[in-house]
Amino acid sequence: NAGVMQNPRHLVRRRGQEARLRCSPVKGHSHVYWYRQLPEEGLKFMVYLQKENIIDESGMPKERFSAEFPKEGPSILRIQQVVRGDSAAYFCASSLHGGAETDTQYFGPGTRLTVL
Amino acid sequence: DQQVKQNSPSLSVQEGRISILNCDYTNSMFDYFLWYKKYPAEGPTFLISISSIKDKNEDGRFTVFLNKSAKHLSLHIVPSQPGDSAVYFCASRSGGSYIPTFGRGTSLIVHP
Numbered sequence: 001n002a003g004v005m006q007n008p009r010h011l012v013r014r015r016g017q018e019a020r021l022r023c024s025p026v027k028g029h030s031h032v033y034w035y036r037q038l039p040e041e042g043l044k045f046m047v048y049l050q051k052e053n054i055i056d057e058s059g060m061p062k063e064r065f066s067a068e069f070p071k072e073g074p075s076i077l078r079i080q081q082v083v084r085g086d087s088a089a090y091f092c093a094s095s096l097h098g099g100a101e102t103d104t105q106y107f108g109p110g111t112r113l114t115v116l
Numbered sequence: 117d118q119q120v121k122q123n124s125p126s127l128s129v130q131e132g133r134i135s136i137l138n139c140d141y142t143n144s145m146f147d148y149f150l151w152y153k154k155y156p157a158e159g160p161t162f163l164i165s166i167s168s169i170k171d172k173n174e175d176g177r178f179t180v181f182l183n184k185s186a187k188h189l190s191l192h193i194v195p196s197q198p199g200d201s202a203v204y205f206c207a208s209r210s211g212g213s214y215i216p217t218f219g220r221g222t223s224l225i226v227h228p
Contacts, residue, residue, distance in 0.1 A: 107159030
């Protein structure tokens with residue numbers, strides 16, 4: 001399966017704990033995007049990364065959230081000191097070209113985070 | 117303020133008939149439009165797209181129509197099949213932007 005991989009698929013955390021979500025893009029893709037979907041809502045952009053660089057983090061909360069995409073290994077979305085409002089589905093997408101008009105983002109299956 | 121609106125949360129259609137999913141947008145800078153399909157417990161899958169220089173794009177059973185003056189687009193599926201039952205998201209992008217703005221989705225149920 002050469003698609004976007006995300007793990008874990010389900011993650012349960014207690015308030016105050018840390019959540020780490022991993023995303024491996026399609027082989028050969030160097031552009032990664034993270035989205036969050038709250039219940040009954042559409043997907044909301046959080047952050048866009050290219051290898052080792054954050055390109056756009058305008059959709060990411062200023063506190064407790066961070067993202068990285070190292071030279072080797074998966075992209076990581078980290079949420080520190082989780083609160084109940086962080087409960088959502090977090091989707092990662094990858095693309096080949098980044099800003100090209102016809103560039104298509106391919107989505108992973110998502111990580112469903114539940115904060116107790 | 118929702119820039120991309122899918123006003124019908126759900127749609128039920130009989131197998132073999134046409135499914136029409138609608139989407140409205142408010143941002144006149146949007147010039148590229150996409151439809152994604154999402155099954156439960158899976159990520160969205162790209163379905164079809166259209167650039168603002170066109171008013172129609174067709175791919176097999178799927179056709180997207182764009183009415184720029186009305187800021188409206190629609191996805192037609194004909195004939196509808198039970199396997200088309202999923203949530204359909206409309207998304208829009210403005211020139212040079214890599215970030216689509218998504219609607220809330222329409223849940224399509226195609227019953228035999």
